[in-house]
Structures are given as C-alpha cells and as structure tokens.
Amino acid sequence: MEKLKMIVIAMLITVILPFAVFAGGSVDVDESATVSIEFWHAMSGARVDLIQGIVDKFMAENPNIKVDVQYTGSYNDTLNKVKSAYKAGNAPDVFHSYEIGTLGLINSGIISPLDEIAKKFKRKIPWDDFFTPVQSYYKYQGEHYSMPFNSSTPLIFYNKTFFKKAGLDVDNPPKTYEDIRAAAVKLKAAGYENPVTWNLHSWYFEQMICLQDEPFVNDKNGRSGKLPTEVVFNGEAGQNVLNWWIGMEKDGLFLDVGPGWSNHRAAFGSGEVAIVMSSSSDVNRLTAALEEKGWGMGTGYIPRPEGAKGGVAIGGGSLWMTNNHTSEEELAALKLITYISEDESQIAWHKGTGYFPVRKTAMDQLKSEGWFDENPNYLTAFNQLLDSPETLNTSGGLLGIFPEARELIQSAIQEMYTGKPVKQALDEAAAKANASIAEWNEVIQ
Template sequence: MKRMNKKTLPLAVLAATMLMTSACGGAATGGTATPAAANDAAAPAKSGEPVKVVWWHAMSGELGKAVDKLVADFNASQKDVVVEAIFQGTYDENLNKLKASLDSKSGPTMVQMYEIGSRFMIDTKAITPVQQFIDADKYDVSQLEENILNYYRHDGKLYSMPFNTSNPILYYNKTMFKAAGLDPEKPPATYEEMAEYAKKLTKDNAAGGSIAIYAWLVEQFFANQGAELVNNGNGRTSMATESLLASDAGVKTLTWWKQMVDDKSMLNLGRKSDDTKKAFLAGQIAMTLDSTAGLRGVVNAAEGKFEVGTGFLPKPAGASDGGVIIGGASNYIMNNRSEAEQKGAWQFMKFLADPKQQAYWSVNTGYFPITKKAYDDQLVKDNMAKYPQFKTAVDQLHASKPSKATQGAVMGVFPEARQLTETAIEEVLNGKKAPKEALEGAAKEITTKIGQYNKTVGK
C-alpha cells in the first residue's frame, strides 16, 4: 500500500488554516492504494485472527446506541473482519483528532466525517477514494439515492461512502395552529407565509417561532432559492475563491429573519438548536426549523402533549427552483492502513448501505435511508405509517432540483465560514448592523480565508 507523501502536502499548515468551531471537490486525488480484490472478503491476518478495522465516529446518545447495534450485527455476520467503533466527540472534535493523527499510524482505518469536511479530506491526500473499491467490486451505486451521491461526488467520483443523511424541515405545533385559526395540515411554504403565520401564532406568552442561529440553515436557504454560496459553481467546477454570502439570496433571507424578530413574532434564542427544540417542546414557540436527524426524538418527546407537524423548508415567494442540500456525514478510508484493513473497511461500508441496515438506522434515528430499497423494508413502511412526519424529509429530498446550488458548496475553510456567518446573523438580529453590511463583512473575511487555504494546497 502506498503511504501518504508528506512532501506533497504540508498537513500541519493545512490543518492550521481551519479554525474549528462547534457545529453539526476538486482536482486533488486521494491515496493510490489499489484494492485489486475489493470484491472479496478482507483477508484474515496471518495469525489467523480477523482483520481489525477501527472506526472513528461522532454519534452520541441514541445515535451512538444505533451505531453500536450496527457494528455488533456486522461483527456477528462474518468472521474475517472485526470493527471497533470509537466515539470521538462532536464532528469538530473528531476532525481535530484525525488531524493530529495524520502523520502517524495512530489514527483509524475508517473515519466518519461531516459533509463540510469533504474538501479538506480530499486535499489531505490521506484517503483512498472509495471509487477505487466501487470500480474493483463493480458495486452498483445506482441503488443509492442520487441526490445524496450528488453531494459527495467530486470530479465524477466518490471519495467517501455516504452514511448518515438528513435535511432541514419545518417543525410546527398542530394544536397551536388550530387555536390560531390556521389549517394544521397546511404549513407555511414561503418566507411571506411563515411571517404571516408567526404573527397569528404569537399570543398567550408564546411566540410564533424561533430559528437557531446556525449557518447550515443559511446554506439551505441559499440552495432553496437556487443560489450558490461560493463562486466557481459552488466550488465544484474549480476551487472556490470567493464567498457569495452577501448576494440577494443572503440579504433577502436575513432581512426577513430580522423583521420577524423585530415584530416579536420570532424569538432569538441564540446559536444552539437544542434551545429552540426545548422551547418548541415546551410550547413556548409554535414553529422552528431543524434537521430531520432529531425527528424521532422530537415526535416522541411531544407525544401526549401535542401533535408535531412537518413541512418543507420555506423560501421566498417566486424564488428560483432549488431544493435542500443533504446534511450529515460520510465515511472515508485512510490510505496509511494495510490493504487488508482497507478492504475490511469497505466490507463494513457495504454492510452499512444494505437496505436492511439502512432501514434500522433510519427508523431508530431520523436520518433517512441512503439506499432506495430500504423504503421497501416493512420496518420503514410501518414507521412511515405510524410517523408520517418522516415522509416530509424524503419527499423534500426527491423534490430538490439537481444543480450546483443543491449539490452544496465545497471549500476547505467551511467550519470557519460557518462561524463568520453566524456572527453576522447575530450582528443583524441584535441591531448592530444592517443585513447587507454584516453579510458583506463576513463574505470578505471568508474570501480571505479561502485564499489562504488555497495557497496551502497549491490551488
């Protein structure tokens, strides 16, 4: 197996360009390990012991329990590979620990990485693109959801294997809708409708809604208007060099958001999605926007108190065709591990993508299946019948029009860009700056950081 060439990329410099913050492309190629027999089970170690695959992940709580079940089922299904799943903290913490391990063999065989880490992972040249295993195995990727593959494809190939996938939806309290004289089966579909509904729902010590100051949602608002977040085809036709945060899509979104906060129909509860979720479950707000990843937990927590309604992410009336960008994470194979380990990781990746496993994962988390046939599984059918809210995210995914906007932006400094975006939102909602001024300031800083990053990777 060919190891990473340290002269090719100064990893320490590359890592230093990314300021990590708390949060949920291109021409570079990955490792050159060639899985000539990727379609075969991973070869057992010489000692006769099974090959050990270490998997670093960022799934905690109920998600972590579901991960442990998947790992246990895989290990029990065959004797050649044993997967050891190790929780590494948040997505950001997981990435930081991976960076620290890149110049050694102390890291994992396989790592779960959030979607905004895609550009960085490719640029490290520390991975073996899963496309090599797909080609060698003649693995049929058409069984996977096209809109999910669309995000993780760069230069026409997959560098990682999708795993946990979500998108943002509108959550609303049907009981509060009825009390306000609103049709509980017709959630707001546009910015204008959401603002109108929020006013009608604001009464009796309860507000119409709250949106967490989370840059992921801003990225979704852009895509839903068919707008790109960075130049050069959202960083997909060539490396991004400029942030487009201050474009009409951004200004329109932040102006709408600010107006609702000003008229007190929308509360500003800060950056933590958990805070808006708690307010929603307590009946303090009637609407919120959040990831489908927490859908099962929200529906269960509201049971006996009120019925949770779900709807598509709203967009401005008359906006261009667009849709949502997938969120979540995918799995990468590190190229400084043995060939046997890499093949073992690939076997596990295929297991995770199996319809039965995806059905279990979806029903027990809120992430939707990456595999189309998972929807035919009785477990999913029964869950959809009992919890029709789960269908919203799936329908929204399928309704999203493929484009560079909905494919999602890629840039090496995405975590930093999110931090700067959230700061700009705070400045506006707190009355310190006008929407265009705040977004222009953030866009300028993001553009500078993109340039610094591109220099480190020679782009």
C-alpha cells in the first residue's frame, strides 16, 4: 500500500513538476510524503551524539522524514567524501563544510543555494534574526548559499592565578599588542619562562587582519562577484601582526608549539603558559582544565594594534545542500537545516560545545535563563562579535584556494621563526598563493 502510494506520488511529481517549474518558480510537493535524506557532518567526539540528538528530535517532529546522520571525518575529509559521492551520483542531501570552503562551494556546481531552495518552496528564513557577522559571512552577492551552523571566534584565555602572582590586573585582560607584550614581560620576570602561546594556525593571522579592518584578498575581499585574483595578506596589516607575533617569539616570550589543536591547550592546562589564544569553542574545555588545578581563568578579546577599528569575522562551519535531488528531498533537507538553526537546537548546541547560537532570539533566551551569569566567559566571545563593525573586511575574506593559502602562511610563519624577514616570507607566500589562484580560477570556470 505504502509502495503504491509512493509510485502514485512519484508519477504525479514527474507530471506536475515541469509545469510547476515553468509556472513561476514555486513547486507543489506533498509534504507528508515519506522521504529519507542523508546528512554528513564533521564534528567528532561527544558532538556526534549531540548532533544525533538534535536530528532525532527533528525526526520526531517530522515523522515522514528519515535522516541518516553520519560523521564523515574532518571538514577536509568530509568535503573529499562529498566530492567522490557526487561523482558517483550519491551525494548526501546535506553536508557540513568549514567557512573557508565557501567560495569554492559556491562555484563548485554541485550545490543548491539555500535562498534559492527556500524561495522554491516559498519558505522564508528569518535572516534578520541571525547575528549580522554570522549571516554576512555566508552571504554572497546578497544571496545566502548555506545555513550557518557552528560559529566561533578566537579569544584570549589567561590564567588569573598566574596574573595575580605576576602583579597583573586580573580583571582587566590585555587588549593591544603592547598590552600582551608587557604582560608577557612581567610574567617572564615572575618566573614563567615562555608565558604566551597559540598553535601555528593561519586563522589567528586572518582574524588579526580583520581587526585592522583590512582585506585578505582583492576584489572586495573576494565578495565583489568576480573571483578574486590576488591575495593582499602581505600588506601592512599582515606585517603588523607578524612583526609583533614573531617579535615575541624571538624575545623568548612566545612558545612555538607547532600546528594542531592539542599542544597549546596542553601547555595552558599544565600551567606551562599563562596566556593562549584559541577558539571560543574551547571555553568549556579550558575552564575545566584550569579548574582541575585550582586556577582561575579569564577571557578577553583578541589583541589589536593600538587604535585599530576593525572586528572579528566568524569562523566555524555551515550546512550545504547538494543539487540533483527530488523536490521532496530538497524540502526535507531545507526543513532539517532550518530546524538545526532554530533556537532550541542552537541552545543545546551552544551548551554542549561552546559554539555560539547563530540567532538573536536564542541568545535572548540564554540571557534570560541567566546562563551568562554562570558562564561569563561565553559572554566575552559574544560581545567581541557584537562589537565588530560590519564591513566587507570583517565579513571575512572569500577565496577558492583558502586551505592552500593557510598552509602557505603557516609555512611562512615557520620560516620567520628561523630568521627570514617577515615581509620577505609573506611576499613569497603571497606569490605562491597568487599562482595557485590563477590556476584555480582557470579550472573552475
């Protein structure tokens, strides 16, 4: 019986669909039809169960939709799996990508833009309810291509107990390059050998360029509608960041812990260092690590040169829909990602991980619950984001070869540690990036 129903529906769709499309862009679909969709994400550990929990609730509310959720490895692994699956004709309906994959995906030819799908089914996504920095990152040429999901920014974390011992103001974290350096000098004098660290990651460098309200790439930071042709991270803003960063390393104030996300956390947790920069989604983890030792932890905005007027750009990831699916599946996918962005899911997600909720109403609810009185460090991250002006630069740069650019920058920073002048290393990295951009732009069209 069920099968017969499906066949009838399928036949109806094949007959009606072409007319519906030609009739003016909106489609009639049977919303109660049974569909099953696939959702691939890149969140490991306890986050796997958390996402499954959110999806289970969604399925309970939409009994006709079955969602197969899979953790498919890192962002990079997930994207590679999506690529292969797409070529084989069985791409997931919804997948998760990091923010820096945005321009690549927009031009990939394998996705359906979110706003377009929403329009097709006459569903309005309340973009005004999303935090501006969050939705402006994922907006390209006035269109939203994907649904913001896990959002974070970098923060400064500091050990209050060590600050006190070094005679520093515990409630007033360092705000500028000079502040961090001065604090580091005092901490070193108090016996903390290499008081500052963060992992070797280009993300901090990118964010500190945003803080100076400068772009990362040309063509309006990659947002002009044309594909950007050149990186500009080797300009004065980029040099400012690294002159300060490398200068601290040279003077023995900064500990180089290499790439990856575990070493700097370990160094902070064991009391090896007193100041780290890390993702705001580390608040839970680092608070717990310091509590275990009986130390207090504070958080602050990431540092900027004196007087810089920019802000942070959002990091994290968003949810994308692939094309080549039936209307029923598209609608189900749309419902799923909308559900994940709604308050209930986002609050559960925030509490379980430390990533921001993406919507203002979710934030208001958390505030009225008194959540931030208990967890003041989360508020730092929010305020830092809300204090950021909205410009093309703080929306975040878009670049097709972003993952490669990151590697080039990280490699350049390691060269600077061994003595190469900042400007020279950055110029060389930029030249390599530009060569890759030219190739990418040619292949992608």
